[in-house]
Amino acid sequence: MNDREYIAEIEGRRSASRASLRGPTSVLAAVARHELPIGTRARFGSEEHADVRLVGAARSVEIESLGDGFLVDGQHIDPGQIELGRYRLRLSHQNYPAVVVLDAQSPHLGDDVELRWWPVDPRLRIGARLEPDGTRMRIGSTASAERDTERVGWVPLEIDGVAMRVLVTRLLEPGADGMDIYFRDATTGKGSYEVGRYVSVERDGDEVIVDFNRAYNPSCALSPYYNCPIPPRENHLSVAIRAGEMAPLVRSTAAHG
Numbered sequence: 001m002n003d004r005e006y007i008a009e010i011e012g013r014r015s016a017s018r019a020s021l022r023g024p025t026s027v028l029a030a031v032a033r034h035e036l037p038i039g040t041r042a043r044f045g046s047e048e049h050a051d052v053r054l055v056g057a058a059r060s061v062e063i064e065s066l067g068d069g070f071l072v073d074g075q076h077i078d079p080g081q082i083e084l085g086r087y088r089l090r091l092s093h094q095n096y097p098a099v100v101v102l103d104a105q106s107p108h109l110g111d112d113v114e115l116r117w118w119p120v121d122p123r124l125r126i127g128a129r130l131e132p133d134g135t136r137m138r139i140g141s142t143a144s145a146e147r148d149t150e151r152v153g154w155v156p157l158e159i160d161g162v163a164m165r166v167l168v169t170r171l172l173e174p175g176a177d178g179m180d181i182y183f184r185d186a187t188t189g190k191g192s193y194e195v196g197r198y199v200s201v202e203r204d205g206d207e208v209i210v211d212f213n214r215a216y217n218p219s220c221a222l223s224p225y226y227n228c229p230i231p232p233r234e235n236h237l238s239v240a241i242r243a244g245e246m247a248p249l250v251r252s253t254a255a256h257g
Contacts, residue, residue: 003122006120006122006125007120007122010120010213010214011120013214014115014117017115018115021113021115022109024088024102024104025081025088025102026102026109027219027222027223027226028106028108028109028111028113028222028223029088029102029103029104029106029108029109030090030100030101030102030103030106030108030219030223030225030226031101031102031103031106031108031225032052032100032101032225033098033099033100033101033143033224033225033226034052034098034099034100034101035096035097035098036063036064036065036097036098036099037065037096037097038065038066038067038097039064039065039066040064040065041062041063041064041065041071042062042063042099043060043061043062043063044057044060044061044062044063044084044089044099044101045057045059045060045061045084046059046060047060052099052101054084054086054087054101056085056086056087057084057085057086057087058083058084058085058086059084059085060084061073061082061084061089062074063089063091063099065093065097067174068174069093069174069175070091070093070097072091077091078174078175079091079092079093079174079175080175081102086103086104086105087101087102087103087104088101088102088104089101089102090102092226092227093173093174093175094141094144094147094171094173094176094227095147095148095172095173095174096141096143096144096145096147096227098143098227100225100226108223111250111252112250112251112252113222113248113249113250113251114248114249114250114251115245115248116245116246116247116248116249117244117245117246118242118243118244118246120213120243121212121213121242121243122213124159124211124212124213124241124243125209125210125211125212125213126157126159126209126210126211126212127204127207127208127209127210128155128156128157128207128208128210129155129156129206129207129208130152130153130154130155130168130207130208131153131154131155131156131165132152132153133151133152133153133154133167134150134151134152134153135150135151136148136149136150136151136172137149137150137151137169137232139169139182139229139230139231139232140229140230140232141227141228141229141230142195142218142220142226142227142228142230143226143227143228144227147171147172147173147229148171148172148173149169149170149171149172149229150169150170150172151167151168151169152168152169152170152179152201153167153168154166154167154168155168155181155201155208155210157210159239159241160239160240162238162239164237164238164239166181166183166210166234166235166237167181167232167234167235168180168181168201168208169181169182169232171229178200178201179200179201179208180198180199180200180201180229181198181199181200181201181210181235182196182197182198182229182230182231182232182235183196183197183198183199183215183231183235183236183237183241184196184197184231184235184236184237185197185237185238185239185240185241186237186238186239186240186241187240187241187242187246191242191246191247192217192244192245192246192247193217193218193221193245193246193247193248194247195218195220195221195228195230195231196218196230196231196235197215197216197217197218197231197244197245198215198216198217198218198229199211199212199214199215199216199244200214212241212243212244213243213244214244215241215243215244215245216244216245217245217247217248221247221248222248
């Protein structure tokens with residue numbers, strides 16, 4: 001893929017993100033978060049006796065949290081989403097299970113929010129060899145206690161003449177199987193989201209690809225109903241990475257309630 005094709009692909013992804021921001025699965029559609037500790041259950045739906053009443057829901061479901069996923073009406077499923085007509089229930093495990101309620105009629109879908117990115121820079125799609133680690137650690141999170149994580153390894157990088165090593169991690173949670181870099185840099189709070197950003201790591205033969213043009217904000221940048229990993233100190237970078245997603249521009253928000 002040449003640079004022109006690569007830039008077009010990234011811009012296409014960004015256009016799709018803008019379009020989906022007002023859709024029923026958008027982060028802006030979230031209206032509530034209900035913690036569901038392992039071994040507990042709750043009924044969600046329009047019934048008067050439901051534990052969480054959702055007026056206008058197409059059906060009701062009983063959800064029980066397990067150590068390795070969820071039971072929905074007695075059927076084992078992995079973390080994900082289930083649809084109840086107007087509503088979607090996002091089953092978030094993270095070893096601190098919760099159900100996030102998304103509403104296709106959420107007033108927040110009308111928030112005056114603009115997604116923004118830095119211009120695509122093909123030089124910041126970097127291939128390097130992964131230096132394996134394999135030890136375990138815990139990282140902070142915005143809505144729970146620390147979360148168990150594997151140090152998959154370290155990637156040596158050089159950006160703007162600055163040499164560094166970044167830590168690649170894998171969350172040790174049901175439904176989590178990707179490799180990610182959670183990072184802060186010199187733009188954090190000064191153009192990019194104040195908590196930090198994430199970038200997924202792809203294997204490419206004997207190397208991995210770190211593509212900062214695909215760096216993205218956690219859902220917490222747009223909603224208080226999500227639980228997002230906090231970048232570990234190992235990935236507090238001194239260099240400014242002006243690539244990927246910037247902090248969203250929030251001009252006004254719809255009435256809460």
